[in-house]
Amino acid sequence: MRIDLVALERGVALLGSGGGGRTDTAATLLRMRHAAGHDIAVTPVSELPGDALVVAVGAVGATSALTEKLPGGHEFRDAVGAVERWTGTRADAAMTIEIGGLNGLLGLVAAEQLGLPCVDADLSGRTLPRLNQFSPVAAGRELGPVAFGEPGGQVLLLDHSTPVQIERTMRAVLTLTGWGVLALAPIPARELADCAVIGSVGAAAELGRLALALAxxxxxxxxxxxxxxxxxxxxxxxxxxxxxxxxxxxxxxxxxxxxxxxxxxxxxxxxxxxxxxxxxxxxxxxxxxxxxxxxxxxxxxxxxxxxxxxxxxxxxxxxxxxxxxxxxxxxxxxxxxxxxxxxxxxxxxx
Structure with a gap:
């Protein structure tokens, strides 16, 4: 399903509810991709095989630091590679951790860098400030293992921790790194309906389309x-x-x-x-x-x-x-x- 980037950018800004970080950097990367002849598209969950493994990814920390400590392009590969090695699995698709704000666009960027389809779903349905608020936690699932990749090349992997412990550990690490990217353990596509917000990318683009047309x-x-x-x-x-x-x-x-x-x-x-x-x-x-x-x-x-x-x-x-x-x-x-x-x-x- 093709996505209108202009509409999506306005939609994710609205779903940020005043937060979520600026979308400029991710929007620029997607415009460059579009100019190079690539479609901006997402794959509905219903089109994935039930056993397809979907990895949730996104940026965490002070997103304003992205303009001061620019990404090197390796962060998503580092984080996803670490969680794949730890779990002994291989991701078949990617989705964003949250549709609101910067991450609403960054999921598409990450999917391209990983060479994976981007799934029309996320773990927030809006912007949320804490990792222990994500939809899998609300559905009673564990959040870990999670992998964190920072611009300097270091990778941190957390497992056997509660969602609250993971949130606190990541906040402590981010005081040193400023920002980084997160990858969660892949989730089978058949389980997403119970622990994710389905159709959120398409819904954000439709919200943005209406917002651009209406007062x-x-x-x-x-x-x-x-x-x-x-x-x-x-x-x-x-x-x-x-x-x-x-x-x-x-x-x-x-x-x-x-x-x-x-x-x-x-x-x-x-x-x-x-x-x-x-x-x-x-x-x-x-x-x-x-x-x-x-x-x-x-x-x-x-x-x-x-x-x-x-x-x-x-x-x-x-x-x-x-x-x-x-x-x-x-x-x-x-x-x-x-x-x-x-x-x-x-x-x-x-």
């Missing part, structure tokens, strides 16, 4: 979402939250938007926009996607870029059905981020 107020209902507010950013507050023992050093903050009638909408954010309140009442939360768009250009605005005085539209977009399932919602619900609130979703509370 924000039209986009929300067109995709089953809703417009939460249109107005001016009147306050941005940022802070460090050292009291949470599960917080790996992520900054916290809030954004307040005032509409033309004077009503206030407050967004709580970490790496992503997590919760929206109107007049003190929670009206939307993760795992639904909260997206802030520039009212003039409709370009998504990242948490790190939001500023006082911006004219914005705030959208609530529906989470993938995987995350609205009560069996899976816990790792991505507000309390997983230290926010004392039940989920408030478009699909109803799980």
């Amino acid at each position: 924000p107020a039209q986009l929300a209902p067109a995709v089953g979402g809703r417009l939460l507010a249109q107005g001016r950013v009147v306050e941005v507050a940022r802070r460090v939250d050292p009291e949470r023992p599960d917080n790996p050093g992520f900054g916290r903050g809030s954004v307040t938007v005032q509409d033309a009638a004077g009503m206030l909408l407050r967004l709580e954010m970490e790496n992503e926009y997590l919760l929206a309140m109107r007049d003190g009442v929670v009206v939307a939360t993760t795992p639904d996607v909260l997206a802030v768009l520039d009212r003039r250009t409709a370009v998504p605005i990242a948490c790190e870029d939001i500023r006082h005085g911006m004219e914005v539209a705030v959208l609530q977009l529906p989470a993938p059905s995987f995350w609205t399932d009560p069996r899976h919602c816990g790792p991505v619900a507000p309390r997983a981020y230290g926010i004392d609130s039940d989920p408030v979703l478009l699909a109803g509370q799980p």
